[in-house]
Amino acid sequence: MGINAERADGTVIAKADGRIDSSNSREFHSELEAVVADSDAALVLDFEDVAYISSAGMRVILLTAKSLQKSGTKFALCSMDDSIREVFKISGFDKIIEIHQSQAEALSAVGA
Amino acid sequence: MTTTESGQKHKILVVDDEPDLEPLMLQRMRRYIRTGVYEFVFARNGVEALEALDMDESIDMVLSDINMPKMDGLTLLERIPDVAPDIRAVIISAYGDMKNIRIAMNRGAFDFVTKPVDFDDLKFTIDRTLQHIREWREALSARDKLVVLQNELNVASMMQQSILPNKFARNNDYKLFGTMQPARNVGGDFFDVVGLSDGKVGLAIADVSGKGVPAALFMMSSRTLLKGAAMRADGPGEALSEVNDVLNEDNDACMFVTMIYAVYDPETGELTYADGGHDPPLVVHADGSTTQLPVTEGLALGVLPGFDYHQHSHRLEPGDTVVLYTDGVTEAINSEEEQLGLHRLREAFEQNPPQDAEDAGHRVIDLVNDFAGDVPQFDDTTCLVLRREA
Numbered sequence: 001m002g003i004n005a006e007r008a009d010g011t012v013i014a015k016a017d018g019r020i021d022s023s024n025s026r027e028f029h030s031e032l033e034a035v036v037a038d039s040d041a042a043l044v045l046d047f048e049d050v051a052y053i054s055s056a057g058m059r060v061i062l063l064t065a066k067s068l069q070k071s072g073t074k075f076a077l078c079s080m081d082d083s084i085r086e087v088f089k090i091s092g093f094d095k096i097i098e099i100h101q102s103q104a105e106a107l108s109a110v111g112a
Numbered sequence: 113m114t115t116t117e118s119g120q121k122h123k124i125l126v127v128d129d130e131p132d133l134e135p136l137m138l139q140r141m142r143r144y145i146r147t148g149v150y151e152f153v154f155a156r157n158g159v160e161a162l163e164a165l166d167m168d169e170s171i172d173m174v175l176s177d178i179n180m181p182k183m184d185g186l187t188l189l190e191r192i193p194d195v196a197p198d199i200r201a202v203i204i205s206a207y208g209d210m211k212n213i214r215i216a217m218n219r220g221a222f223d224f225v226t227k228p229v230d231f232d233d234l235k236f237t238i239d240r241t242l243q244h245i246r247e248w249r250e251a252l253s254a255r256d257k258l259v260v261l262q263n264e265l266n267v268a269s270m271m272q273q274s275i276l277p278n279k280f281a282r283n284n285d286y287k288l289f290g291t292m293q294p295a296r297n298v299g300g301d302f303f304d305v306v307g308l309s310d311g312k313v314g315l316a317i318a319d320v321s322g323k324g325v326p327a328a329l330f331m332m333s334s335r336t337l338l339k340g341a342a343m344r345a346d347g348p349g350e351a352l353s354e355v356n357d358v359l360n361e362d363n364d365a366c367m368f369v370t371m372i373y374a375v376y377d378p379e380t381g382e383l384t385y386a387d388g389g390h391d392p393p394l395v396v397h398a399d400g401s402t403t404q405l406p407v408t409e410g411l412a413l414g415v416l417p418g419f420d421y422h423q424h425s426h427r428l429e430p431g432d433t434v435v436l437y438t439d440g441v442t443e444a445i446n447s448e449e450e451q452l453g454l455h456r457l458r459e460a461f462e463q464n465p466p467q468d469a470e471d472a473g474h475r476v477i478d479l480v481n482d483f484a485g486d487v488p489q490f491d492d493t494t495c496l497v498l499r500r501e502a
Contacts, residue, residue, distance in 0.1 A: 021490060022323040052443075054491070055321035055370070062415060063366045083451065087439075091370055091389035092411030 001028055005035035011042045011112035013103065017049035020057035029060040033067075042074035042110035046103055053084055058091060065097050078106035122242050123151045123168070127161040127176035127188065128204070140231040150238070158183025158191070165196045173222075173241050174201040175234075178212050186212065189219040198248065200241050204229065268298045268328035275335055277305050280469075281313075285378035288313070289469040290496040293440075293477055299492035300327030300369070301438045302335055306342045311378055314342040314351075317436040317496045318371040319390065321412075330367045334359065334413070338373065348373040348386035349423035352413060356388065360417035368414035372436050376428075381500055383434060386423040388413045391437065394457065396472065398431030400465035402458045428500040433472050435461075440491035444480045452483050469499040 001024040005014040014035050020028050036043045043064075047053075053061075061077070068075045076098040080088070088094045100106040126137055134154050144150045153171065155161040157180040165171055174192065178185040189201055200222040205213050207226040216224060222241050225234050272294065280288040290303045300320025308314050316338055320331045337355045345351035351373055359369070372393060374385035385393060385405070389412035395403045408422045428434065437457070444452040460479050466472035476495045 023490070025322070051449075054443075055319065055368075055439075056323065058412075059321045059366055059368065062368065066366060090387075090391055090407065092409070092415070093389070095409075095411055096416055 003028070003031045003035060007040070009112065010040050011044065011107065011110060012036050012040050013044045013046060013107070015046040015049060017051075019052040019054075020050060020060075021052065021054040022056035025054070025056035025060050028057060029063065032060065032064055036068070036073065038071040038073070040073050042076070042112055043068060044103065044106045044110060044112075045075075045077050046079050046106075047077060047081075047084055048079035048103075050080075050084060053087060058087070058093060061093065061097065074110040076100055076106040076110050078103050121148050121151055122172045123153060123170050124238065125153050125155060125161060125164055125171045125174045127155045127158065127174060127180070127185065129156050129177065129180045133177075141235070144235070157181055158185065158188035161188055162191055162195055165192065165199065169196075171196070171199065172245055173238070174199060175204065175238070176201060177204050178206075178209075178216070186215055186219060189216060189221055193220070198245070198252070200245050200248075202237055202241055264325050265298050268325045269294060271328050271332060272298065272300070272302065275302060275304075275332065277303070280305065281307075283378075285500070285502055286313075286376065287469040287499045287501060288315075288497065289473040290317075290494075291473050291477060292492055292494040293480070295323070295440070295490055295492050296488060298324050298328060299440065299490075300331045301440065301492035301494040302331050303436070303494060303496040304335055304339065305496075306339060308342065308375065313376050313378075313498075314348075315374045315376065315436065315496055315498060316342070316371060317390070317438060317494060318369050318388075319438040319440075319492075319494075320369045321367050326365070326367065330369065330414075334369045334371070338371070342373065347423055348375055348384055349408070349421045352386045352388045352410065352421035353419065356411075356413040356415075356419055356421065357417055359414035363414050366414075368412040370412045374434070374436070376434075376498055378500075381428045381430075382425050383428055383498075384423055384425045386410060386421045388421065389415075391439065391442065391454075393426075394435045394437070394454070395426070395428065396433040396435060396461045396466060397429070398465060400462045402461055404454070404458075430500050430502050433466055433469065433497060433499040435472060435476065435495060435497050437476060437495040438492060440489065440493040441476055441480055441495060443491065444484050444489055444493065445487055446483050447485055447487050452480065456483065466499075469497045472497045472499070 001018040003016050078100040155164050159182045176185040203216040203221045203224040303317045306314035320327045341351040341354040370390040371388040372390045376383050387408045387410040392407045393405045408424045411419050480493045
């Protein structure tokens with residue numbers, strides 16, 4: 001698991017990779033916290049290279065969504081493969097977190 | 113890290129019957145004694161050395177001659193573990209006395225120096241020995257911490273096992289069976305069976321986010337809340353809504369639990385269920401064909417207060433088997449890193465319809481174990497089965 005992030009005009013695009021599970025969810029959380037600042041307008045988290053996310057990883061997504069909501073930073077996820085999309089659908093997380101097909105769609109949705 | 117950098121004084125017990133060694137050692141090592149790196153204490157033979165080790169727990173290492181009256185250095189080596197098991201000894205031997213050096217090493221000496229003593233080499237040997245002792249102590253302390261952690265995990269694991277029903281009502285209308293195969297690092301799966309009024313029965317299966325002690329605690333409160341809500345609530349949707357609202361109070365840790373809660377009415381064969389962000393029930397018909405029941409568009413519990421959970425009803429036919437499972441089943445991984453997937457579960461039942469509820473439950477666990485092979489699984493594998501008999 002790792003995160004690569006770039007920032008342009010207050011929008012952070014973070015790309016995670018590998019498996020996100022209870023063995024590295026803490027690291028995932030601290031890396032995610034490190035790439036985004038309260039002053040950022042939006043965070044787009046790209047799942048293209050993520051192979052698996054467990055409930056421990058979903059919890060980090062939830063914590064991130066809640067803290068970004070407090071700082072008024074928009075948050076969107078994108079580019080999930082079908083099995084991960086299904087995890088977000090079954091858990092109902094797609095009802096509270098924006099998910100888009102592509103990075104371009106996510107960026108335009110957050111107004112970048 | 114050298115002794116100097118550690119900033120800690122090390123006490124070295126020197127054992128030799130030659131009275132000359134003590135002043136020589138104090139003189140040649142004076143710089144390190146003055147700066148507080150070493151402190152030397154002396155004994156004249158093995159008996160005195162054992163007494164000193166027994167009296168003074170702050171001694172870090174022993175530097176001993178071999179030939180001494182009363183008790184020689186080789187015998188001392190054998191006895192040290194009885195009084196001070198974590199101490200390391202360095203032997204001073206005559207030059208070229210390989211026989212005694214071999215015996216000393218075989219008896220657990222950490223290293224040796226030869227006479228006449230080269231004090232630069234001795235300093236190096238002492239530092240190397242002390243470095244080893246520090247690392248050894250760190251490893252011991254890490255091991256102790258691990259044991260504490262392991263004990264906590266064992267408590268969490270026992271808690272998890274102890275709340276699961278292990279006797280299932282058997283009657284002519286329906287049969288129940290549930291089983292959980294825990295992951296190595298304690299997940300947070302549970303299932304429950306609740307007797308309700310009018311002969312109805314409540315069935316719950318759940319998966320708490322994360323692992324270990326926090327997951328186990330969250331699991332306990334979820335299960336207790338559900339039991340209470342199941343008795344009071346008018347249907348599964350209302351029960352989940354109630355549990356969700358309570359779980360959302362003071363949930364700064366953002367823990368959550370996915371859950372199916374279903375109520376079966378043996379009078380009508382009607383199964384009414386609500387999903388809290390959990391895989392919907394799978395119905396296996398008598399001929400082995402399967403139907404996945406629709407989701408009720410729920411959300412994991414503990415995520416959003418005030419969420420309105422809906423429910424859905426499905427009529428079971430005699431011979432139908434409802435399989436509730438956690439994602440430890442469908443997300444089991446094989447050596448090729450493939451997921452087991454719902455399709456393999458359905459295929460397994462299609463090829464070989466279950467004989468009864470217990471057979472269906474065992475078949476789910478067997479399927480996971482056969483699929484996973486030697487690959488360690490990181491999630492609990494849990495299923496709860498109801499079969500309508502009549």
